[in-house]
Amino acid sequence: MFNPLTSLVHQCRLFFIALQFFTRLPIPRWVGFEPAWLQHASRYFPLVGVVVAAISGAVYLLASWLLPTPVAVLLAVAAGIYLTGAFHEDGFADMCDGFGGGLTRERVLEIMKDSRIGAYGAIGIICLLAIKCMALASLPPAVVVAAMFIAHPISRLAAVSLIWLMDYARDEGKAKPMAQEMRAGEFIIATVCGLLPAIVCGALGIMDWSALAFAIVAAAGAAWWLGRKCQRRLQGYTGDCLGAVQQVAEVAVYLAILSSFQPPVHFY
Numbered sequence: 001m002f003n004p005l006t007s008l009v010h011q012c013r014l015f016f017i018a019l020q021f022f023t024r025l026p027i028p029r030w031v032g033f034e035p036a037w038l039q040h041a042s043r044y045f046p047l048v049g050v051v052v053a054a055i056s057g058a059v060y061l062l063a064s065w066l067l068p069t070p071v072a073v074l075l076a077v078a079a080g081i082y083l084t085g086a087f088h089e090d091g092f093a094d095m096c097d098g099f100g101g102g103l104t105r106e107r108v109l110e111i112m113k114d115s116r117i118g119a120y121g122a123i124g125i126i127c128l129l130a131i132k133c134m135a136l137a138s139l140p141p142a143v144v145v146a147a148m149f150i151a152h153p154i155s156r157l158a159a160v161s162l163i164w165l166m167d168y169a170r171d172e173g174k175a176k177p178m179a180q181e182m183r184a185g186e187f188i189i190a191t192v193c194g195l196l197p198a199i200v201c202g203a204l205g206i207m208d209w210s211a212l213a214f215a216i217v218a219a220a221g222a223a224w225w226l227g228r229k230c231q232r233r234l235q236g237y238t239g240d241c242l243g244a245v246q247q248v249a250e251v252a253v254y255l256a257i258l259s260s261f262q263p264p265v266h267f268y
Helices: 004-022 035-066 069-084 087-101 105-113 119-138 141-165 184-203 209-234 239-259
Strands: none
Touching: 004 035, 035 069, 035 141, 035 184, 069 087, 069 119, 069 141, 087 105, 087 119, 087 239, 105 209, 119 141, 119 239, 141 184, 141 209, 141 239, 184 209, 209 239
């Protein structure tokens, strides 16, 4: 017999499992753990992005009272990296190394599994973080936190789309427990969690609807582009691919929002 309270408690457990998997934050002891829960926790990956945005945004607001905007942005980004244990940044760097240095599927997977960072990964992560910080620092200070609340959930939704649409490329790996077949209902939950902050920002007039639509399209484009590369090179995705999609989609959202604040260019 369906019990709404039991179902709600279970959904809370799945959220806390996702929070534990993707961040350093402690979770309540009552949550417990069962391996099967991890298979369904990816539906709340975008909601984890809301938590990361809230903490990073709080760091930005506190720092911006005392320090220039670029420094506040750097501290906010650093807080997000610390909070997630550089989980996604590491995946992006590994994918840069693997796709940049491997010619065969087996070699790409081997390079991506290596914990050492190579030239492709180092250059890639430096460029990505520089673009991310510059984009945020170039936004009007009043919308920086809103941009974080939009970008973090939507970029994680972009990563979840790979879990929903593609196969896992390894026999084992750090994302394997979450790589089971994702049902359409679970992806709908992830979509609601990912898009709700953007909808709230639009409804409150914090961000123009056209800018929000462009940001969503940019994140979807990043997921499609990298997903296509993963399918062609690996016949699926890995945990590193998920991290790379999250990072690139996050930057794509920031750039899309930033472009909406730029004056139109007139050619004569």
